[in-house]
Amino acid sequence: MIDYHKIKTVRFRTPRLEIYPERIRHNTAAIVSQCREKGVAVASVTKVTSAHPAVARAMVAGGAEMIADSRIENLWKLRQAGFTGPFMLLRLPTMSRAAEVVEVADISLNSSLTTMQALAEAACMQKRTHRVIIMIDVGDLREGVWPDKAVELVKQAAALKGLEVLGLGCNLACYGGVIPSETNMKLLVDTVKACRAASGLALPVVCGGNSSGLPILAEGRLPAEVNLFRVGEAIVLGRNVIDRSPWQGTRQDTVIAVAEVIEAEVKPSMPIGDRGQDAFGETQEFIDRGLRRRVICNIGRQDVVVDGITPVEDGIIVLGGSSDHLLLDVHDAKRDIKVGDEIAFYPGYGALLALSTSEYVQKVVIEG
Template identity: 65%
Template sequence: MSGAATPRLEIYPERITYNALSVVELGHQHGATVAGVAKVTCAHPAVVDALVAGGVDLIADSRIDNLRQTRERGIELPLMLLRISERSRAAEVVEYADISLNSSLITMEVLSDAAIAAGKRHQVILMVDVGDLREGVWPDRAVEVAFGAAQLRGIEVVGLGCNLACFGGVVPSEENMRLLVEVRDACRAATGLELPMLSGGNSASLPFLASGHMPPEINNFRMGESIILGRNVFDRSPWPGTRQDTVQLVVEVVELERKPSVPIGKRGQNAFGEEPAFEDRGTRLRAIFNVGRQDVIVDGLDPLDPNISILGASSDHLILDVEDMAGVESLRVGDEMAFYPDYAALLALSTSPYVEKVVVAGPPSGPARWAVG
C-alpha cells in the first residue's frame, strides 16, 4: 500500500504538457491558435498549468465555475466558455470568460447588457451548425443572426465556429469546413465585420488537420481529449507522438473471495433496472474494489493488467475476476490496483467528490504507454 487514500485519481501533469507540445505544434504549423480544453478534469489546476506549459493559446472550459477558479488563480491566457451561454448567468459569463460561444441572438442581447453594465465589451463566436446537429444556427440563418449581433454595443463578434463529432458523429471534412468559411464570408459582407477567428472544432478535427487538407482559413481549434488522454477521438487509438498514461485511477481491494461465476437463486433486475447475463466459468477468484457507478463509468476503465476482467459494478463497488492476473497469489485485501480511464470515465472521476485527486510530479518515467510518431 502507498499510504495515500483510495479511490484516487493520479494526474501526471508533465505527461500532459508533453502531449500539449505535440498537438499545439501541429495547430501552430497550420497558422492556428489552440485552446486547451480542461473540462474533462474540471479544470484541475495542475492540468491547466500543464496546458499552459505546453503552449496553448487559450484555456477553454464548459463551466463558468471552472473558468472563475482558473481566473482567480491568476492564469493570464484568454479564457473561453465552450457551453452555449446561459441568460441567467450572463453577468458571470462576461466577468470570467473573455470569449464565449453563442447561437442565440436573445442571449447575446443579455450578454451585451451585462458587458455594458460591467464597463467592458465581451467577445463572442457565433456557432454555426454544419451538420452534426448539436449547437449552432443553421447556415441559412447565420447572416441574419450575425447582423443582429453586430448591432449590440456590449459584444464584439470576433468570428464563427462549429462543433463536430460530439452529437451526430459527423467527421470534419473539406465540405463542412469550406461551408464554415463560406458562411463567414457571407456574414462579413452583410455586417462589415472582419470576423477574424474561424474555430473549426475540437479534437475530432485533429486527423483532418494532420492530413494537410484543412482549409487555411480555419485558424482556431479547441483541443481536449487529444491532449489530456493522447487519443484520436474517432476510434480512441493512440495519437502519434503522445502519451496515454497521463492519468490513472487507483483503487483498493476491500474483499477477495473465491465464488461461483453465476449467481445462485431466482433472479430479477439489479439495482439499476438491468438483467445482466453471466458466463459460467466455474469458481473464480473475485476481488471487490472501493469505487462504483456513483464515481465512474465502469465500461471506460482499462486495467493495467490485461488478464483482469471487469465483471460489473454497483453504486459503490467494482467487481473483478482476478483469477488470471499476474502475481495473484500475493494479492491481499488492502492492496491497490490501477486502471486507465477513457474520456467518459475521467469526466465522472473528476466530477466525483468521493475520488481524491493526486498530482504526481516529475518527468515522464516508468513503463511508458505512448504512441510513437
C-alpha cells in the same frame, strides 16, 4: 503508476485519481506544434479534469493559446488559482448568468440573439467588451444555427453595444458523432465568407471544432481558413477521438485511477437464483467461466463509468459494478491480488469526467 505495492506506509487514500502534469504538458506541446504548423491555434479544454489547476498549468506550459471550459464554476476556479486567461466558455451561456459570463470569460460560444442581448447589456454595465463566437450547425445537431440563418444573426449581434463578434465556429463528433470532413469544413468556411461579405466584419476566428478535427488537419485536408481548435481529450488522454487510438506524438499514461481491494474470494461467474433488474434498472448478461477468483474494489458507478476503465495490468477483467463497488475477475492476473492491494486503471473520457467530478475520489498530482 508508482508501485505502491512495495511501499509499506500508505501515502494516499483510495480511490484516487493520479494526475501527471509533465505528461500532459508533453501532449499539449506536441498537439500545439502540430496545429501551429498548419496555422491553427489551440484552446486547451480543461473540463474533463474539472479544471484542475495542475492540468491548466501544464497546458499553458505546453503552449496553449487559451484555456476553455464548459462550466462557469471551473473558469472561476482557474481565475482564483491565479490564471489570467484568456478564457473561453464552451457551453452556450444562460441568460440568468450573463453577468457572470462577462465577468469570468473573455470569449463565449453563442447561437441565441436573446442571450447575446443579455451578454451585451451585462458587458455595458461592467464597462467591458465581451467577445463572442457564433456557432453554426454543420450536421452534428448539437448547438449552432443553421448556415442559412448565420448572416442575419451575425449582423444583429454586431449591432449590440458591448459585444464583439470574433468569428464563427462549429461542433462535431459529439452528439451526432459526425466526423469533420472537407464537406462540413467547407460549409463552415463558406458561411464565414458569406457573413463577412454581408456584414463587413473581419470575423478573424474560424473555429473548426474540437479534438476530432486533428485527423483532417494531419492529413492536410483542413481548409486554410480554419484557424482555431478546441482540444481537450486529445491532450489529456492522448487519443484520436474518432476511434480512440493513440494520437501521434502523445502519451496515454497522463491520468491513472487507483482503487483498493476490499474483498477477494473465489466465486461462481454466474449469479445463483431468479434474476430481475439490477440497482440501476438494467438487466445484465453474464458469461459462465466457472469458478473464478474475483475481487471487489472501493469505487463504483457514483464515481466512474465502469465500462470506461481499462486495467493497467494484464489478466484482469472488469465485470461490472454497483453504485459503490467495482467487481473484477483477477483469476488470470500475474500477481496474487489480496485485500488491501491497489489496482490501477486507465480511464477513458467518460470515466475521467466522472472521476474528476466525484468528491469521493482523491486527486493526487504526481510531478516528474
